[in-house]
Amino acid sequence: xxxxxxxxxxxxxxxxxxxxxxxxxxxxxxxxxxxxxxxxxxxxxxxxxxxxxxxxxxxxxxxxxxxxxxxxxxxxxxxxxxxxxxxxxxxxxxxxxxxxxxxxxxxxxxxxxxxxxxxxxxxxxxxxxxxxxxxxxxxxxxxxxxxxxxxxxxxxxxxxxxxxxxxxxxxxxxxxxxxxxxxxxxxxxxxxxxxxxxxxxxxxxxxxxxxxxxxxxxxxxxxxxxxxxxxxxxxxxxxxxxxxxxxxxxxxxxxxxxxxxxxxxxxxxxxxxxxxxxxxxxxxxxxxxxxxxxxxxxxxxxxxxxxxxxxxxxxxxxxxxxxxxxxxxxxxxxxxxxxxxxxxxxxxxxxxxxxxx
Numbered sequence: 556x557x558x559x560x561x562x563x564x565x566x567x568x569x570x571x572x573x574x575x576x577x578x579x580x581x582x583x584x585x586x587x588x589x590x591x592x593x594x595x596x597x598x599x600x601x602x603x604x605x606x607x608x609x610x611x612x613x614x615x616x617x618x619x620x621x622x623x624x625x626x627x628x629x630x631x632x633x634x635x636x637x638x639x640x641x642x643x644x645x646x647x648x649x650x651x652x653x654x655x656x657x658x659x660x661x662x663x664x665x666x667x668x669x670x671x672x673x674x675x676x677x678x679x680x681x682x683x684x685x686x687x688x689x690x691x692x693x694x695x696x697x698x699x700x701x702x703x704x705x706x707x708x709x710x711x712x713x714x715x716x717x718x719x720x721x722x723x724x725x726x727x728x729x730x731x732x733x734x735x736x737x738x739x740x741x742x743x744x745x746x747x748x749x750x751x752x753x754x755x756x757x758x759x760x761x762x763x764x765x766x767x768x769x770x771x772x773x774x775x776x777x778x779x780x781x782x783x784x785x786x787x788x789x790x791x792x793x794x795x796x797x798x799x800x801x802x803x804x805x806x807x808x809x810x811x812x813x814x815x816x817x818x819x820x821x822x823x824x825x826x827x828x829x830x831x832x833x834x835x836x837x838x839x840x841x842x843x844x845x846x847x848x849x850x851x852x853x854x855x856x857x858x859x860x861x862x863x864x865x866x867x868x869x870x871x872x873x874x875x876x877x878x879x880x881x882x883x884x885x886x887x888x889x890x891x892x893x894x895x896x897x898x899x900x901x902x903x904x905x906x907x908x909x910x911x912x
Contacts, residue, residue: 557581558607560588565612566604569597575628580606586635593638594631598624604631610638613665616652617643621676625650632656639665639699641672642686644708649685656689661696668730669703675739676706683710683741695720695751698729704739704763711739715746715895717868723753723778732757742766746893748868750774755782755801761810766791770893772871774864775801780825790816795883797871797890798823798845799864806830818843820883822857822890842884853879853889869894 556578566578580589586606593612594604614636617626623645631640634657642652654671662670670693673686686708693701693716701718704711718733733752736742737760744766749755755773758766764787773782773796781804785791790805790813802825805813814837823845827835840849844857855878861870872894873880879889 558584558589560584562590565592565595567593567595567597568599569626570599570602572599572601575601575603575630577603577605578607579604586633596626596629598626599629600627602629605633608635608637610636610662612638614638614640615643615666616640617645617650619643619645619666619674619676621645621678627651629653630655634658636662636670639663639670639672641665641667641674642684644673644675644680644684644686644706645678647678647680647682649682651685653687653689654691655687657691659691659693659697659701662699663697664699664729665703667700667703667705668735669700670697671702673702673704673708673711673739674706675704675708677738678707680707680709684708685710687712687714688716689714690716692717692719693721693733694718695722697721698726698731700730700735701733702735704734704736704742706738708736708739710741710743712743713745713747714743715893716748718747718749718755719751721752730757736760736763738763740764740766744768744771746770746891746895748772749782751776754779754784757784759784759786759806761787763787764789764791768793769795770891771796772799772868772891773797773801774799775825781828785813785816786810788812788814790814792817793819793821795820795890795892796822798825799871801825802828804828804830805833805835807833812837814838816840818846818849820885820887820889821845822879824856842882842889844879844889851884853882855879857890 589607594614625646630653665672735757782801787810818840844853858877
């Protein structure tokens with residue numbers, strides 16, 4: 556279904572298709588010229604929405620009742636969100652929900668504290684909820700978290716996104732963290748770029764374990780150096796991340812010590828922040844720069860192709876003469892290996908469309 560420029564009614568229906576069916580802008584029509592107040596797909600299957608502006612009302616994927624029939628194969632792609640989104644996971648299934656190539660600037664809270672919330676509804680999930688969040692831009696502006704995951708929303712993949720200009724400022728008591736999660740195990744955070752934010756990844760809720768953090772770039776603007784805050788046992792694996800003027804904080808926060816963390820091939824210029832007697836005795840650490848714990852540490856200050864504090868994502872590649880060059884445990888560079896860029900600004904109109912109902 557192709558849409559011409561204009562304002563359309565909110566989508567609120569459960570539609571079952573047997574193959575992917577797309578609602579999108581007509582060829583040559585810009586996404587910013589088409590407005591849908593919200594998209595609420597209920598238990599729909601095989602629907603894609605792309606190249607439109609959505610908001611200011613909250614959109615939802617699946618339904619907010621544990622045990623209800625979940626939606627499946629819902630793709631939200633190349634959208635301009637002016638309102639928040641909540642993805643629910645009412646059953647123990649892989650929903651195959653994808654949010655990609657979209658923008659979330661100046662957006663407030665969803666049903667959760669995130670402008671994009673993922674809620675597991677406290678269902679016991681033995682498989683990941685099947686939510687992939689990739690190549691989006693969260694911020695600038697907005698009194699909300701970029702992403703909040705709660706209620707056993709396990710196995711979320713956050714890939715290749717940019718988090719920029721999410722500032723706490725006058726938002727209190729509302730949280731404004733790029734990512735916050737409570738009770739959402741097995742997070743995969745790969746290839747993301749955090750800059751100009753008040754904080755970074757906040758997990759102070761004891762119950763979010765076994766995360767995988769790879770190829771991310773974190774830059775503190777000096778407001779809060781601890782760009783990852785981690786509590787509880789099974790504190791995750793951190794490989795080939797670059798922390799500029801920033802650190803990782805491990806604390807108990809009433810959860811007991813953080814344990815079993817693996818840190819390898821990272822640049823962490825402000826080191827580890829260990830609170831309240833926290834130790835690294837159960838950690839596995841090697842080939843890191845900026846921390847004293849572990850083995851085969853890399854001494855000296857790395858230099859980047861973009862200068863000491865690059866202004867672009869691509870600038871964080873190590874220069875040819877930098878310490879840490881080819882010094883990782885696998886013989887490659889320490890720090891991030893990903894230097895891509897998420898889509899910024901308004902998505903362009905689609906071309907070469909072929910839509911199969």
